[in-house]
Amino acid sequence: VLIAIGRDACTRNIGLQTIGVKINEKNGKIPVNDEEQTNVPYVYAIGDILDGKLELTPVAIQAGRLLAQRLYGGSSRKCDYINVPTTVFTPLEYGSCGYPEERAIDEYGKQNLEVYHTLFWPLEWTVPGRDNNTCYAKIICNKQDNNRVIGLHVLGPNAGEVTQGFAAAIKCGLTKELLDETIGIHPTCAEVFTTMDITKSSGQDITQKGC
Numbered sequence: 001v002l003i004a005i006g007r008d009a010c011t012r013n014i015g016l017q018t019i020g021v022k023i024n025e026k027n028g029k030i031p032v033n034d035e036e037q038t039n040v041p042y043v044y045a046i047g048d049i050l051d052g053k054l055e056l057t058p059v060a061i062q063a064g065r066l067l068a069q070r071l072y073g074g075s076s077r078k079c080d081y082i083n084v085p086t087t088v089f090t091p092l093e094y095g096s097c098g099y100p101e102e103r104a105i106d107e108y109g110k111q112n113l114e115v116y117h118t119l120f121w122p123l124e125w126t127v128p129g130r131d132n133n134t135c136y137a138k139i140i141c142n143k144q145d146n147n148r149v150i151g152l153h154v155l156g157p158n159a160g161e162v163t164q165g166f167a168a169a170i171k172c173g174l175t176k177e178l179l180d181e182t183i184g185i186h187p188t189c190a191e192v193f194t195t196m197d198i199t200k201s202s203g204q205d206i207t208q209k210g211c
Contacts, residue, residue, distance in 0.1 A: 009049055019043065024051045034078055036067050044071075053081055085167035087160035092134070095163030097170055098151040104140045108150075114141045115200040116176070119207055122157050123187040133207045137192045138200075139176070147176040152193070162190045 009028035016023060016030075022039045023030050029051035036044045044067060047060035062079055069075035085097040104113055117138040125132075140151030152166050166174070184191030198204045 007048065007055075011049065027051070035070065036063060036079070054084055054086070056084065056086060059084055080171070083167065083170050085163045087163060089160065092155060093157065093159035094153075094155050095159030096151070096153045097163055097167045098149070099140060100151060100153075101138070101140055104142075104151055108142055108144070112142060112144045114143050114147065114176075115139070116141070116196040116198065117200055117206055118192060118196055118198060120156065120189065120192045121208055122189050124157065132209075135189070137196070139179070139193065139196065141176050149174045149176065149179070154189070154193075156189050158189060165190065166193065 009023075009030075011023050011028045011030060020040055021030065021043050030038055030045045030049050031051045032038055032045055036046050036050070038045055046063045046067060048055040053059070059079070059081070066075070066077050066079050069077065083098050085095065087093055087095040099107065101115060115138060117136065119133040120135045120137060121132040122135060125134075135156035136154070137156070138151075138153045139149050141147040142150050149170055152163065152170060154162050156162075169178075179194055179196070182194045184194035198206050
């Protein structure tokens with residue numbers, strides 16, 4: 001039996017209604033603009049309490065740091081809530097950064113995207129004979145912006161380490177051409193992002209015969 005205890009947003013009894021701060025009545029979370037400002041101009045909110053934002057500690061730390069710098073340091077830098085690397089530490093790790101494919105389609109239109117993907121077989125799986133073509137990698141590119149990578153996804157060993165490295169490149173404007181020009185480290189899992197050549201729209205087979 002698994003008992004999962006969630007974290008409720010305890011905002012209904014702290015007096016927000018007294019000063020007029022709006023909350024999402026369904027979940028108690030607080031809507032803000034792109035500067036973490038609520039509907040009351042002098043009240044800000046950061047972290048898991050934000051409506052529609054990622055519930056991740058590093059995101060809250062970054063947002064809080066940037067908010068302080070804007071309020072008291074003359075900065076104008078805002079927190080990037082899109083290009084956030086994150087990982088699900090399941091037995092087969094899943095890592096992602098940027099847009100999921102469905103949201104990218106909503107944001108940019110399917111006709112403006114090119115999705116490259118592949119299955120792969122990690123070297124460390126060959127000796128124990130673990131199943132081939134279980135791991136998966138995908139990048140989502142914006143054709144209208146020099147094939148800039150707007151989403152990266154990987155399902156495989158050490159996905160967190162792989163994703164963290166590519167996240168910096170995505171923040172720097174990584175494109176498909178730059179990935180193709182990057183020499184891969186063989187035989188790493190991350191190498192697969194430098195050799196992708198099959199698009200999802202082509203319908204071609206993405207299974208692999210070796211590592």
